[in-house]
Amino acid sequence: MSSADREPVLVPRRAAELLARIEENVHRVIVGKDKVVRLAATGLVAGGHVLLQDLPGTGKTLLARALATSVGGAFRRIQCTPDLLPSDITGSSVFNQKDLTFQFIPGPVFANIVLADEVNRATPRTQSALLEAMGEGQVTVEGVTRPLERPFFVVATQNPTEFHGTYPLPESQLDRFILAAEMGPPTDDEAMEVLARREHGDPIADLRAVVSLAEVIELQDACLKVVAAPAIRTYIVSLLHAIRLRQEVLLPASMRSGVYLQRAAQAWALFEGRDFVLPDDIKLLALPVLSHRLGMRGRFKAADVVEEVVASLPLPPLRQH
């Protein structure tokens, strides 16, 4: 009767164990930052894409690389610059003089994990090339649509403070990221630990894959099986509604953000070995999932509004019937 009999889906306990393995592996390189690491992994399991934003040198790229290495699979990095062309990302056809045919040379986007570093430095045209890949999981070059291999996971980083010579991501593109996370400054202990680990070399060189690509796909499938009860849906809808009603909000959270919130919560539940979503998951993920896509009036901060709403919004009744 249960779906477990029909197809082999990861039991929550095993999913939690796999995820713990990934996290542990990443933590060999990243000191502390438990939440950011888990958020990044959540993006991967939820089948979305993650935007990391913080000052340079806070470990954004390192996190992306560590995650990619832990998972195995192809990892490509795109260093975005103003002169980066869309074909530099998607790839292009080249005339093969030997057999007189055009041959498609895939770009860096044809990988399992793509790091788009300093994504706001690319021109909007190039940025939008990433858009189709992220949104649809496919790339169309010269009229031919080519699907991307699963899993496909984009980690984009951007520096939120330096705007000189940048092209800020439009809202539509920001909306494609399932969540945005900030690394945050390290504590003193963490900083000392970082220095200690780097004393005799770079630990990322020793990092090995701990989870196979097949297992990542299994995790992604398991994520879809996690139950989001009607009460959770009610809660998400009322959350979006409450945010929409706030005076400070100019551009409210889209329906897609609600879908992403549910999906991210499903993935988050797996980390704790649960096969159902708790309102706690929603509360925790509301900030990273929602805040980067809200358009705000004046100088109001989206994060403040989301936090206030989450703290005051009543839960749906426990009783279901």
Next chain:
Amino acid sequence: MNLRRFLKLPPSPVENSLQARVFVFLGFVVASVAVAIYGQDYVVPAAGVVVAAIGHVVSYRGRNKRRRLAGQILVAGLVMAALAYFLADSVLAIFGGILPQANFAILYLAAVFAWDYPFGILVALWAICLAGFWMTSHLRRIDAKVAGPIRPLALALAGALALGVIAFVFIPQPTALSPTPLVVSLPSFTSFQGEMENPALPLVQISGDPSGATNSIDLRFRGRLGDAPVMYVRTGAPAYWRGLVFDTYQGGQWTASNRSFVTFQPYIQPRSLPPAPKHNLGTFAQVFRVVRTLPGVISAAYPIQSLYAPVSALRRDAYGTFRTPDVLRPGQTYSVVSYLPNLSPQELQSDPLLPGNPENNPEYLNAQNLSPRAHQLAAHAVAGHTDTEFDQVMALTTYLQTNFRYSLQLGQAPPGLDPVDWFLFDAKIGYCEQFATAETLMLRSLGIPARLATGYSTGDYNPVLNESIVREHDAHAWVEVWFSGHGWVPVDPSPGFAALAATQFPNRWAAAGLASLIPHLSIGAPLAALGSLGILAAIPPAVAIALLVVVVWAWFRTRRWGRGVRAAPGESELLRLYENVQRRLKRRRAPPETPLEYQRAARGGPIEPLLDELTEAVNQGAYAGRWPGSERVRELEKRLR
């Protein structure tokens, strides 16, 4: 326990709602108050209330305790005994005329029809307690939150108040009556509250013949009159309720010279009585409900068309007053239909003063006991108004009303002096009896036939309800003057009363018209009796409709449409346990708080492991749909204890 399992009986739910229990207890208190008021017994109801209170406290405290077999048998036995008593009483009472199983609508109608407002209020309170218990208990069990539609309710209430005020302002009040449409008449349990001392009235001197009707009125003797209602009157018109009539005055004492009687059946048909007077405007019905023991005199508006009183026989004295063989007891009712003759000043002006004694009774013109100076005073008072009999009567009445003061604080007349003389020339203050006596004798001295009438003034008349509440201090005395074309006409010389005390139909043109749309009361017709309730008849259906609306509304609120799912077996129990634990921890889960957050916040208490398990179970139930079984909940509940 085993027996229950064997019989596969479901476990009876524990009534956790304190409010519901309070409603049950209040219902019992209301019933006890009713017994105290109507059973005239205070000890048993009081003891019952105390015992019930103790029982309720014990029951509430021990509601979650498992009862032992003996205790269970005791409780079941008490319940069965009460039920058996109720059934036996109901069956036996069918023939006794009391029907406890009669529904509340009938009870209510009976109460209102009998003008027993305290009882009507008690029934309403009882029904409210019943509905309150049902609502709170049920809503509590299904864990529903009820937020009433405050704004519509407030609007309705404000609208009703505004309408009431407007109605109060615009409904015409009969003249010379206090404008009090809202008369709260609670039973008066104290012996005396009023200040008036009056010797003459039948209420006070329950003596003489077995009916308690007095033979005489002594102006020097004084009785006491309080605020207690003596009777409720439902009437088509506000009138004076006339009782005994006296014609002979001697030495400060009124007596009746003619002691002859005619005996009638309890129901006196119109054809047994004198025909309608000339210039009759119509008839109106009155139903009297006696609430205090009264002398056996039928007080009613005269002249009477027909009469029914539930007594063995009626006697009519020579002055037209009907008497019963025994005193009138509380709860007794009688109905009268009276003529309403046209006694307007224009009508009476045309009556010539004919010489001779009316009804061949020389006493009506006997003024021998009036002092010569009083004779002169009478002549002086009517000087210049001697054209017609009516002018003279009104002149003298106005003279008395304007030149003498009405007071209830009256000293004693000195011995040897006639009380009327003392009133007219020395004291110059008096109450109804002094005024009426003086006027009667002075009219006689002018050659106008007159006699003294006693009874009750209208009382607190409510034109909307067509009801009058007559109290002890409404006892009154006035004058009846003979007009050749109209017979005996009531005239009231007491200051503050209308001089011409003739009955008039109330002027209904506003909301009171509503009541007159409903057919009027006639004796013995149930439909008409219902009609006599006036707008009161609308109250029971209104209450019923309101209750129905509330019930339907609550049902809509609590039901989930389109799902048709019933709660999982353990769901209600688990959530109730969760509530109990929150209560035990003295910290409720805030609305935005998730169960996990609550668990973290409430950590450290003595029941922490239980709270952890409970939170997990609640999360599993509410967010994974995996509610625990009843057994599991019971196990957790056991650990809570």
